[in-house]
Amino acid sequence: MLRLPPTRWTRPPSLDAAVAALGEPGARALAGGTDLVVALKNRTGRPQCLVSLADACPAGIDTGGGGWAIGAATTLWDLERWTAPPSVAAIPEAARSVAAPPIRSRATVGGNLCLDTRCVFYNQSAFWRSGRPPCRKAGGEVCHAVPGGDRCHAVFSADLPPALAAVGARVRVAGPDGERRKDVADLYTGQGLAPLALAAAEVVLSADVPALSGRSGSAFEKIRARRGLDFAAASAAVWVEAGDDGACRSARVVLGAVDSGPVRVARAEEALQGSLLEPEALETAADAARRAARPVKNADFTPAYRRKVVGVAVKRAASRAWQRAVGAREASS
Amino acid sequence: MSVYVGKSVPRRDTRLKATGEARYTADLALPFMLHAAVLRSPYPHARLLRVDTSRAEALPGVRAVITARDASGVKWGVFRYTRDQEFLARDRVRYIGEEIAAVAADTEEIAQEAVALIAVEYERLPAVFDPLDAIADGAPRIHDHAERNINIHVPIHVGDVDAAWDACDHVHTEMTRSEEESYFMTEPYAVLAHCDRQGTVEVWMPNASPHTKAKGLANALELPVSKVHVRHVAIGGAFGGRSDMFPGEYITALLSRKTRRPVRLVYTREENSIAVRQGHSMVVESRFGFKKDGTLHAVDVTCHMDGGAYSSTGPIATSVPFLCFEQTYRVANVRYNGYRVYTNKPIRGMIRTHGRAWACNVDMQLDLAAEALGLDPIEIRLKNALKTGDHTPTQSHIPSMASHETIRAVAEASRFREKWKRLPPWHGIGIGCVSVMSGFPMGIRGGSAAMVKFDEDGGVHLISGVVDNGQGNEGVVLQIAAEALGVPIDQIQLTASATEITPIDQGAYSQATTLVSGNAVRLACEDARRQLFEVAADVLEASAEDLELADGKVFVKGSPARAVPLAKVVRSGLLKGKSVIGHGSFGPNVDQRREWIQNPKGQLSAAFSYGSAVVEVRVDPETGFVDVLDVWASHDCGKAINPKEVEGQMDGGVAMGGHGGILLEALRWHEGANLNTNFLDYKIPLAPDMPPIHNFIVEADDPVGPFGAKEGGLSISMCTAQAYANAIAHAIGTHIREFPHTPDRVLDTIEAREGTEDEAS
Numbered sequence A: 001m002l003r004l005p006p007t008r009w010t011r012p013p014s015l016d017a018a019v020a021a022l023g024e025p026g027a028r029a030l031a032g033g034t035d036l037v038v039a040l041k042n043r044t045g046r047p048q049c050l051v052s053l054a055d056a057c058p059a060g061i062d063t064g065g066g067g068w069a070i071g072a073a074t075t076l077w078d079l080e081r082w083t084a085p086p087s088v089a090a091i092p093e094a095a096r097s098v099a100a101p102p103i104r105s106r107a108t109v110g111g112n113l114c115l116d117t118r119c120v121f122y123n124q125s126a127f128w129r130s131g132r133p134p135c136r137k138a139g140g141e142v143c144h145a146v147p148g149g150d151r152c153h154a155v156f157s158a159d160l161p162p163a164l165a166a167v168g169a170r171v172r173v174a175g176p177d178g179e180r181r182k183d184v185a186d187l188y189t190g191q192g193l194a195p196l197a198l199a200a201a202e203v204v205l206s207a208d209v210p211a212l213s214g215r216s217g218s219a220f221e222k223i224r225a226r227r228g229l230d231f232a233a234a235s236a237a238v239w240v241e242a243g244d245d246g247a248c249r250s251a252r253v254v255l256g257a258v259d260s261g262p263v264r265v266a267r268a269e270e271a272l273q274g275s276l277l278e279p280e281a282l283e284t285a286a287d288a289a290r291r292a293a294r295p296v297k298n299a300d301f302t303p304a305y306r307r308k309v310v311g312v313a314v315k316r317a318a319s320r321a322w323q324r325a326v327g328a329r330e331a332s333s
Numbered sequence B: 001m002s003v004y005v006g007k008s009v010p011r012r013d014t015r016l017k018a019t020g021e022a023r024y025t026a027d028l029a030l031p032f033m034l035h036a037a038v039l040r041s042p043y044p045h046a047r048l049l050r051v052d053t054s055r056a057e058a059l060p061g062v063r064a065v066i067t068a069r070d071a072s073g074v075k076w077g078v079f080r081y082t083r084d085q086e087f088l089a090r091d092r093v094r095y096i097g098e099e100i101a102a103v104a105a106d107t108e109e110i111a112q113e114a115v116a117l118i119a120v121e122y123e124r125l126p127a128v129f130d131p132l133d134a135i136a137d138g139a140p141r142i143h144d145h146a147e148r149n150i151n152i153h154v155p156i157h158v159g160d161v162d163a164a165w166d167a168c169d170h171v172h173t174e175m176t177r178s179e180e181e182s183y184f185m186t187e188p189y190a191v192l193a194h195c196d197r198q199g200t201v202e203v204w205m206p207n208a209s210p211h212t213k214a215k216g217l218a219n220a221l222e223l224p225v226s227k228v229h230v231r232h233v234a235i236g237g238a239f240g241g242r243s244d245m246f247p248g249e250y251i252t253a254l255l256s257r258k259t260r261r262p263v264r265l266v267y268t269r270e271e272n273s274i275a276v277r278q279g280h281s282m283v284v285e286s287r288f289g290f291k292k293d294g295t296l297h298a299v300d301v302t303c304h305m306d307g308g309a310y311s312s313t314g315p316i317a318t319s320v321p322f323l324c325f326e327q328t329y330r331v332a333n334v335r336y337n338g339y340r341v342y343t344n345k346p347i348r349g350m351i352r353t354h355g356r357a358w359a360c361n362v363d364m365q366l367d368l369a370a371e372a373l374g375l376d377p378i379e380i381r382l383k384n385a386l387k388t389g390d391h392t393p394t395q396s397h398i399p400s401m402a403s404h405e406t407i408r409a410v411a412e413a414s415r416f417r418e419k420w421k422r423l424p425p426w427h428g429i430g431i432g433c434v435s436v437m438s439g440f441p442m443g444i445r446g447g448s449a450a451m452v453k454f455d456e457d458g459g460v461h462l463i464s465g466v467v468d469n470g471q472g473n474e475g476v477v478l479q480i481a482a483e484a485l486g487v488p489i490d491q492i493q494l495t496a497s498a499t500e501i502t503p504i505d506q507g508a509y510s511q512a513t514t515l516v517s518g519n520a521v522r523l524a525c526e527d528a529r530r531q532l533f534e535v536a537a538d539v540l541e542a543s544a545e546d547l548e549l550a551d552g553k554v555f556v557k558g559s560p561a562r563a564v565p566l567a568k569v570v571r572s573g574l575l576k577g578k579s580v581i582g583h584g585s586f587g588p589n590v591d592q593r594r595e596w597i598q599n600p601k602g603q604l605s606a607a608f609s610y611g612s613a614v615v616e617v618r619v620d621p622e623t624g625f626v627d628v629l630d631v632w633a634s635h636d637c638g639k640a641i642n643p644k645e646v647e648g649q650m651d652g653g654v655a656m657g658g659h660g661g662i663l664l665e666a667l668r669w670h671e672g673a674n675l676n677t678n679f680l681d682y683k684i685p686l687a688p689d690m691p692p693i694h695n696f697i698v699e700a701d702d703p704v705g706p707f708g709a710k711e712g713g714l715s716i717s718m719c720t721a722q723a724y725a726n727a728i729a730h731a732i733g734t735h736i737r738e739f740p741h742t743p744d745r746v747l748d749t750i751e752a753r754e755g756t757e758d759e760a761s
């Protein structure tokens, strides 16, 4: 069977100790391990030391301060059971769509936020990769997905980030220089090679979700091969807010799994704003999403198909979000 | 009235498997055991210029390194004329994953590290990955002996096909293609081998026929069969993919012989996917001709199967899709040209679904003909289905086959006729039928034998060559033995598989176990009963013919009070020097002159089962996803020895053949490298994906099978595939010619159809 490479392992007792340990060369954060352990077995990452964040990051959903702080160590199993208000319902919905229950019982929010990009030519065993030159993401100079291409197109396929970005969440990050906050969207570089905008030894502490207007709703829609288990072939998270006139006042539309980072689609948002989310508006938003998507041949299904269905995902997420917004408005009036 | 047969008694291994107590090969360990790892070719086609093992040998903890230099050079192939594979590549590698060298070391980590230290100099050769490319002019030649890379050609022609078209009112040609399926057994392949100092070899490994493994291994190791002992072990699935010999067992045995220590080799999931067996991908061209009344009159099929780098079970795999067709629908004129083609891909073997592009092509032709001739899909199948008393074109007599009953069962339960063409938009319903054989001629290894002996306390010990790789074969023979003897199941111990004890058995393939091994067990028990009655006749002062054995007691028929416990009968026998040992031997009535290529005619099998399925679907026209609303499956398995088991096989058949085979499963490739070798990337259906399944067991009581039983389950795996495909076609208004029907293909087909209206008229 595939064996783990010999790797040192530590479990620092505090955040400060963890940040210090992560400052050592070759150190890498370990949360639930559901992605990292596979990478170790495949030898795609070869850290010298794994630094467990078990005692460094908070777990659970903290309701202080007019919003919710979802601790990085919260498992997706717990997050999917959160009875979130309609405005942020996309979050547990996205959590529920990750992998399968046994994996979600270990997988964490922090690990999902910091998930590496994926590619069918990269997420393979060392044996598999030994038959061809290493690709860019593996330190080489070619790309097997887009021969002749000048960048890495590995797919950003974590499910929580689009949902968190759609509801305008921020992340709290700690590092050697202390703590800072930034928008979820700014956590990502959009680069297949190095998708995270984190400095060395920085860890994500929590995702901070704002309390949003009672007239808003959000939803996450994921297209995947199997209901039981699969990464997204395309996904969309949509947040919409109803105005006093009954029309959509503001909207945020974020795509997943169709590029190397989450993709916010301003054109789609414009199409929804001012509309009643009637079919024409949804279709215009879907078209904008299709144009914004940049799938290549390195995940489930053909790129053309993923482009088509990311539009469908936007329509469905938007409709569901709208129902939630309108339903919430009716409930609150 | 049967007491044990026909009851859904829990299997003996259920609790062990559920609690994790069952021991599979990778769980076994022996004192002083070493661990093995294999060096495999990362290239699809290359000459081996130099294999330097010196650095691996020098690594501390390494106990042996072997290459082709250490191997006997005996080649493997199921038939004398298909021996084309050396277990360690000598001068050329032909697929990614082919075995080049192997290491035995103190730990698995050291063994894997050592493998990485073996230096191989390759000369890359041009490679070919598609069967049609491989037979084209100028294609790289993969084996010196195979002109145009054709490995196997099965030619069959019965009647006069060319002359028959004129008599047909509807003639239509279809071309279908399917990608390879993979088995994804839960248990990855593993071998534990121990060559002791007396020169015997003990081996544990998941397998479908311990006796075939023992013989193949004995040949390769150049030992008599008596020196190779294949042992009993829990097995986590086979589905056709454990049927023949693999390099793994030879390599492990050789390492053990060299080190004189036990050696264990455990494959990775990837190795299990690429270096054991895969299903064949294929391109099928068919021409079907029907008369006005719907009678199928002529069929001409040419199929090109991608066989991968070596022969394996080639001639069988090339024939079975055709055979399943000719048993299902009657046709007077038929021609089949099956080509199995060498390519630089992993080796292909038998798989439970036997070619979805083949089977679905047939039922697509039936639906298209029904449409053209103004019949409904049920009518055209009832008209053409073979039934009891018929003969197949290649001259098998069908002793019993409740084809019509299975078709009616699913048609009625699903209310097919009410729904056909009357469902809401994007809904569809479809039917598929298939007949499967219970065994085929396998020469000296085509039969089975069993023995039954008794303990002094009346305990029963059954010895049978039967192998259980998950489907419940051990439970089946236990139920048969209990019934035939009249002794509760709990009182019977079974010794199975272990080759130095059990008699030769055909193994768990070709769907023969229940019929062949089951009959041998039944005969052994009947023989034992006769002997017990002779002994008991004295004790009870009655004539042996008047005795009965039930519930572990021998008694006089009609006066159950005149009874004596089995233990007492056994002891009375022993006192007289008569140890009761029952013996049963069974060979099915098949034509042993039948040969896959040279002589494809004569009685193929002793029994033929039938399965029909109806599937109702709703297609999402925006995404191409298929929602399966209901599956109705009906199976003439002769007699369900254990109905729950048969239902389990039927459910599994729907999952593997239907849901997996038609909606999800396909191997993906990049220049001969398999892209989806793990459970995430290869899409087998999972529990939340499965539809509601309604099973109907039809018991037509086979005249030959033990208590009327024959094959159980494979029919459903195949016919649901056909029903899934037809239901989707009904929903979207056209058939999809590529398998599986993944959402991207479904959506493309819907979009291509919009405007073109190809066949809906």
Ligand SMILES: Cc1cc2nc3c(=O)[nH]c(=O)nc-3n(C[C@H](O)[C@H](O)[C@H](O)COP(=O)(O)OP(=O)(O)OC[C@H]3O[C@@H](n4cnc5c(N)ncnc54)[C@H](O)[C@@H]3O)c2cc1C
Pocket (backbone or CB within 6 Å): A028, A029, A030, A031, A032, A033, A034, A035, A036, A037, A038, A053, A057, A072, A076, A097, A098, A099, A100, A103, A106, A107, A108, A109, A110, A111, A112, A113, A114, A115, A116, A157, A158, A159, A160, A202, A203, A204, A205, A229, A230, A231, A232, B680
């Ligand atoms: C079969 C299978 C299916 C899957 N399906 C999905 C799916 O559908 N959708 C999906 O989104 N994911 C999926 N995953 C990936 C993974 O399980 C999840 O993304 C999970 O949430 C990762 O969390 P973890 O705690 O296990 O992360 P780990 O594996 O421990 O870590 C993942 C990465 O994040 C880094 N990291 C972890 N925590 C922090 C932190 N607090 N600060 C900084 N860096 C950190 C690690 O260094 C590592 O690089 C799947 C995985 C498997 C094996």
Ligand code: SF4
Pocket (backbone or CB within 6 Å): A118, A119, A120, A121, A122, A135, A136, A137, A138, A142, A143, A144, A145, A146, A151, A152, A153, A154, A192, A298
């Ligand atoms: S997109 Fe290209 S460079 Fe990036 S991981 Fe895939 S093959 Fe490698």
